[in-house]
Amino acid sequence: MCPGMAPVDSVPARAISPDVPEALTAGPLIETTGLGYRYGHGGGSFEVRVPSLMIARGETLALTGESGSGKSTVLELLGLAAPPLPGAHFLWHAAAAPVDVAALWRARAEGALARMRARSIGFVMQTGGLLPFLTVRENIGINRRLLGLPVEDARIAHLVAALEIGALLDRRPAQLSVGQQQRVAIGRALAHGPALVLADEPSSALDPRLADRVLGLLRDLAVESGAAVVIATHEQGRVRALGLREIQARPLDTLDTPERLGYSFEDAR
Numbered sequence: 001m002c003p004g005m006a007p008v009d010s011v012p013a014r015a016i017s018p019d020v021p022e023a024l025t026a027g028p029l030i031e032t033t034g035l036g037y038r039y040g041h042g043g044g045s046f047e048v049r050v051p052s053l054m055i056a057r058g059e060t061l062a063l064t065g066e067s068g069s070g071k072s073t074v075l076e077l078l079g080l081a082a083p084p085l086p087g088a089h090f091l092w093h094a095a096a097a098p099v100d101v102a103a104l105w106r107a108r109a110e111g112a113l114a115r116m117r118a119r120s121i122g123f124v125m126q127t128g129g130l131l132p133f134l135t136v137r138e139n140i141g142i143n144r145r146l147l148g149l150p151v152e153d154a155r156i157a158h159l160v161a162a163l164e165i166g167a168l169l170d171r172r173p174a175q176l177s178v179g180q181q182q183r184v185a186i187g188r189a190l191a192h193g194p195a196l197v198l199a200d201e202p203s204s205a206l207d208p209r210l211a212d213r214v215l216g217l218l219r220d221l222a223v224e225s226g227a228a229v230v231i232a233t234h235e236q237g238r239v240r241a242l243g244l245r246e247i248q249a250r251p252l253d254t255l256d257t258p259e260r261l262g263y264s265f266e267d268a269r
């Protein structure tokens with residue numbers, strides 16, 4: 001373990017005061033090399049690799065690649081929901097001291113990983129993923145409630161205004177259009193001040209005009225709060241039109257790995 005690294009069993013339930021959005025602390029957020037995940041074994045296995053990736057606070061980047069290339073798998077790795085293959089270096093800088101995520105997985109410290117996930121990450125799904133039995137107001141406040149943060153605060157008021165969902169707060173998700181659901185989902189993802197927002201195909205169910213608006217809102221609100229955003233999408237043209245940094249899936253060199261297939265995610269520049 002590096003000097004200054006938080007020990008595996010001491011990752012705090014809430015590393016930073018609830019009054020200070022976690023995303024507003026300084027420095028890079030994620031540094032990783034040799035990150036990978038393998039489905040299956042032997043000849044039929046499929047491997048997803050991220051050889052090297054640094055994500056800065058306030059940065060929005062897109063994972064692009066064809067269907068089945070592993071974009072959602074990379075989100076799961078970054079979202080602390082899937083254990084990386086051995087050999088990965090994976091540091092998170094969301095807490096006061098860097099956290100060695102690979103060491104947490106090796107130690108099977110699932111409680112610490114779950115606390116980091118709840119406190120430091122917000123999720124936006126393809127079709128909103130809102131809880132159908134809760135109102136918009138309750139959906140937006142759910143992560144804050146689970147973390148014991150005050151539900152009605154200035155941050156939420158600002159998000160509601162920016163997302164233009166003030167008139168929808170007492171409705172349930174079934175009473176919203178798909179575009180409205182996605183705006184509420186963005187509000188929910190950002191409401192607890194996460195350091196990282198992960199979005200899986202957040203615009204692919206929307207018409208082109210709405211897709212641009214939703215992606216633009218996600219990027220702008222995240223920049224404003226200092227959160228990093230990673231968007232998995234097959235919409236490469238939209239990513240390029242928005243000028244986002246692109247991490248692109250490239251088929252693994254089959255000479256290098258003759259017995260299995262997969263993709264490597266690397267900067268498109």
Ligand SMILES: Nc1ncnc2c1ncn2[C@@H]1O[C@H](COP(=O)(O)OP(=O)(O)OP(=O)(O)O)[C@@H](O)[C@H]1O
Pocket residue numbers: 039040044045046065066067068069070071072073074234
């Ligand atoms: N048990 C398994 N054995 C082999 N391959 C698997 C297994 N489970 C999943 N896969 C493969 O892992 C790959 C990665 O899937 P993933 O959902 O991450 O891709 P994706 O790029 O997000 O796809 P989509 O854009 O279609 O949502 C897929 O090609 C899938 O077939």
